Amino acid sequence: MALASHAFRSLRLEGITREFGPMKALSDVSLTVQRGEFIALLGPSGCGKSTALNCLAGLLPLTGGAIWLDERRIDELDPEDRGFGMVFQNYALFPHMTVRRNIGFGLVSQRRPRDEIARRVDEALALVRLQAHADKLPGQLSGGQQQRVAIARAIVVEPPLVLMDEPLSNLDAKLRLEMRAEIRRIHQTLGCSTIYVTHDQDEALSLADRIVVLRDGRVRQIGTPEELYARPAHADVAEFMGYRNIIETIAAPSNDNVTVTIAGAFLGGTPIEPVNGRAVAAIRPEDLVATLDGPIAAVVEATEYRGRDFYGFARAADGTELFFRTETRLKAGETVRLAAAPERVLVYAGGLA
Structure with missing residues (x-):
């Protein structure tokens, strides 16, 4: 019998709030996680993802809201009664115990039979490829x-949900890539749900x-990776998703699109929400390209x-800083002409917060 996860239909966070004195680390966060989903909580330091x-x-106890696993309310249960697996940033292994004993610790605490512990630890070792x-x-x-x-150690207890708190942040770049693939493989093999905290x-x-973007303890957007990459719902989400050119501008409607002014030049843009007047334009560096006749003139710094x-x-x-892509190396001090396709210039109403 191979390791699996305990069956459930959905995990529901209903308006969960966590206060530390006058500060709200989480404010009215709601989310439904289906069985088998891999959910990433994404945001900058202090946004509330680890608190969640x-x-x-x-x-941490809630100061408002509720957490449900199917029809069972669990936010008032002790951690050990929730049955979740947890993977920490710093591994949190017992240094005096062997790998085998570390993995089996949760099963021993549950007073499982010795032969069951041995079998499930062997299965977990095989799954993470550490038999040797x-x-x-x-x-x-x-x-x-x-x-x-x-x-x-987290999966050997066959939890319905695995919680991971920035588990790769202490690894070098090569290991992070390798472990990403391993985590996804293990998740798919077990069929469990995973909630994964990261700032990356x-x-x-x-x-x-699906990705949940948090800022100041609030949900800013929930969507698939494709949705968040291509169509961030807010300018601050766009900035966090790699749109390094976040520029305050003036936008004017133009047929189904808009025209924006950037560094004294006019560019076509795509409105994410109705805009007319003060606005913010978001452009990824790879979408702002050096061309012979681009409308924006700028001096290369690096x-x-x-x-x-x-x-x-x-x-x-006018001092506007611009990150761009070019097929050839340009020297500092050269003047470059930059352009971007209208569908790659996302425009949001208002100014920067």
Whole structure:
């Protein structure tokens, strides 16, 4: 019998709130997670994502709202009674215990029969591909291997939900890429639901079925990676999703699109909401391209090689900072002409917060 996850239909967060004195770390957060979904909580430091995870785990009590697992309210249960698996940023392994004993710790605490513990630990070791390291101590393992032990310990109890709090942030770039693939593979193999906290948009885009963007304890947008990448609902979401050119501008309706003014030049844009007057334009650096006759003139300050092409930083005469893409290396001090297709210039009403 292979490891699996306890069956459930949905997990519901209904207006959950967490206050620390006068400060609201979470404010009226609502979300429904279906069985088998991989949800990423994404946002900058202090946005409330780890607080949300700790409230789910039972490590922090709510000050408002409720959490339901199917028809059972669980926010008043102790952490051990919720039955969730938890993977921490710092692994939180017992240094004096072998890999095998670390993984089986939760099952021992549940007073499972010895033969069941052995079987399920063996299955977890196989799932995270650490059979050859079962009798080693955590200090004898690499960072990536220690994180696999932490994941195995979380899943061996066959939880309905696995909670991961920035589990890859202590790993180097190569290991992060490898562990992303491992986490997704394990998630799909078990069929469990996963809620994954990260501040890294690339991690969220590559792993999640849906992404929840948080800011100041509030939900700003929930959507698929494709939706958040292509159509951020707000300018602050666009900025967090990699639109480094976030420029205050004036927008005028033009047929189904708008015309915006950037650095004294006119560009076509796509309105994400009705706009007429003060607005914010968002453009990804890869979509602002150096061309021979682009409408925006700017002076190059630096370029860097990114494999197939170059990314540059330039400044227009009015001081507007612009990040762009070019097929050739440009020298500092050169004047460059920049352009972007209207569908790549997203326009939002109002100004920057």
